[in-house]
Amino acid sequence: MNDRAAPMKLKRTNGLIWILPAFLFLVIIIYYSMFFTFNLSTMEWDGLSPDQTRVGLANFAKLFRDKVFWKCLQNTVVYFVITFVIQNSLGFIFAAILHTDVKLATLHKCLIFIPTILAPATMAPVFRLLYSPQGILQSFFNWAHIPITVDWLSRPNTALYVLMSVAIWEFTGMSFILYYAAMSQIDMEMLEAARIDGAGNLRTLWSMVLPNCRGTTVSMAMLGVIGALKTFDIPYLITTGGPMHATEFLGTYIYRQGIRQSHLGYAAAISVMLLVLAVAGAYLTNRANKGGGKHA
Amino acid sequence: MLEVRSVKSKILLQLLLFIMTVPYVLPLIQMVAGSLGGRGFANYKAVWDTGVVPTFFRNSAIISGGVILLVYVFSMTAGFGFSKLHIFGKEVYFWLILVALTLPEVILLTPLFVTFQKLRMYNTFFSVIFPQTALQMPFTILLTRNFLDGVPDELMEAARIDGANTFQLFVSIIIPLTKPIASAVIVLTLINSWNAYLLPLLFLQSPAKQTVTLLPQFFQGEFTNDQTKILAAAVMTAIPEIAAYLCMQKNFEKGMSAGALK
Structure with missing residues (x-):
């Protein structure tokens, strides 16, 4: 703070001291960890023994031959595309309906939004039960005499879809609130x-309302890309990445390799890839946004 | 947004809304129904009688409180600095x-x-508060700076x-002016730190220190x-x-949506 007796333009006051505490805090925790991870990714270490072996880029070479790593990437892409489309379509439709004169609007709004504030950790046991033969879905199928067995979590070809349904359940409220706010800005006379x-209604929604909510859609895309790459709680808590890596994500795989199996160097190499992908993902969606011209 | 004139279409729309909401309520019904299975309300008593529930809540409150305090102070000071003051190489820092x-x-786990x-910080509240703060701060600083950029310098x-x-x-x-964005920052930080699972899972080993997500x-x-x-x-x-959500609906919705908008 460079204060003198004479009043001085704010813009010329040196502000370094105001940002320094936050900046240093971030450097000590985040950049230190990043550096640590980059360093560790070129080593082989079990976390306990005093000797750490330098292995150069061997961990990365191993990574590119690792089928599970590619499975993680595939799961991430499938998970992002499907949850993004369904979650935002539902959020958009909910917002449109609740912007119309309907009864019990506030109640519905709360019911859709409550899932976003509940921790995945709290809800995980509930979903494990819901999607099991002991759950109420199974009771319903039995009652209606529909011959379906709810064992979807234990089957490799369905487990990922169950997790997507949990993610959609959790985040529709967010899409809804944002589309709802965006729709309040739309000029009714235009409609x-x-x-x-x-x-008609569908035509208006598709060619007038949706384009006017473009900003929201782009924000959700950016958040979705980063969110899909970061995914950890839902798969870890509900399926721990199984069965047979069918629901493995980069986050759960890093945890499995690093914390469970003490392959710290290898886990660090996966972390580096994850970081590169997250930064690239954020950069690309941001560019796509700016390149798209019209801002809503 | 939609045009519904006839009584029939009004009823259909209401019905559609109802059917679409059912899947969102289903897990909550499962949660309550499942918790009453077997011995009914005795399940709640058995859980309460372990005596640990208040401890887990207290720990979550301490950690969230700590994170909120740090995030708030760092966001306001840094947001002010970035938005209104002269800093050499400002955009590089940002x-x-x-x-x-x-x-x-x-x-962050291994490092x-x-x-x-x-x-010797392992299994202390700080081992969760510090990384949580560091993870949340970049976004709340961005929010605060954007908010202050919209405030005229003349004031x-x-x-x-x-x-x-x-x-x-x-x-x-600055402090009085930033109240609207501060409430969004606080609610967003509260939800994220209260619901955090991975850091407490790894860094808090003794049940006396653990948080509600580990219950x-x-x-x-x-x-x-x-x-x-x-x-x-x-x-x-x-x-x-x-x-908490029902009491502060508007704040929660604003905080969460601030979390999605840049």
Whole structure:
């Protein structure tokens, strides 16, 4: 703070001291950890023994031949695409309906939003039960005489979809709230004009409302890409990445390799890849946003 | 948004809304129904009688409180500095902070685990509060800076002429001005730190230090997989959260949506 007796322009006051505490805190924790991870990714270490062996890029070479690593990436892409489309479509439709004059709007709004504030850790045992033969879904199928066995979590070809349904359940409220806010900004006269020209509800939603919510869609895409790469709680708590790596994500795989099996160097190499992908993902969605021209 | 004129279409729309909401309520119904399985409300009593529930809540409150305090102070001071003051190489600092936005917490595990053990910080509240703060701060600084960028400088220049130094100006002008964004920052930080699972899982080993997100796990050991009691514990964890949301709906919705918008 460079204060003198005479009043001085704010913009010329040196502000370094104001950002330094936050900046140093971040450097000590985040950048220290990143450096540590980069360093560790070129080593072989079990975390306990005093000798750490330098192995150069061997961990990365191993990574590219590791089928589970590619499975993680595949799961991440599938998970992102499907949850992004369904979650935002539902959020958008909910927002459109609740912007119309319907009964019990506040109640519905709360019920959709409650899942976003509950911890995945709290809900995980609930979902394990819900999607098991002891759950109420199974009771319903039995009651309706529908011959379906709810064992989807234990089957490699369905488990990932169960986890996606949990993620959609959890985050629709967020999409909904944002689309709801975006729709409040839309000029109603414009919609009226479209209606006078004979556009139906679906037509208006698709070609007038949705384009006007473009900013929200882009934000959700960016958040979705980073979120899918970071995914940990839901798969770890519900399936621990199984059965047979069917629901393995980069996060759960890093945990499995590093914490469970003490392959710290290898886990660090996966972490480096994850970090590169997350930064690249954020950069690309941001660019796509800016390249797209119109901002909503 | 939609045009519904006839009574028939109004009823259809209402019905559609109802059907679409059912899947969102289903897990909550399962949670309550499951928790009452077997011995009914005795499950709740069994969970309560272990005496650990208040401890887990207290720990979560201490950790969230600590994170909120640090995040608030860092966001307001740094947001002010970045938005209103002269800093050489400002955008470089800002960019370095933003890179941390994309950082997945799982990357921090090994480095911090090794370091905290060396520093004897392992199994203390700080081992969760510090990394949580670092993970949340980049975003809240961004929010605060964007908010302050929209506030005209003239307000502050006027205080300057009255002879206030930078610190007085921060306390008397910036703090009151930033209330709207501060409430979003606080709620967002609260939800994220209260719901955090991975860092407490790894860094808090003794049940006396653990947080509510670790309750299901604790009871899995305690009741050897008696699902009904684990679900009773889940209900007890969820109720205060839902109550807090219902009391401060607007703040929660604003905080969470601030979390998605840049």
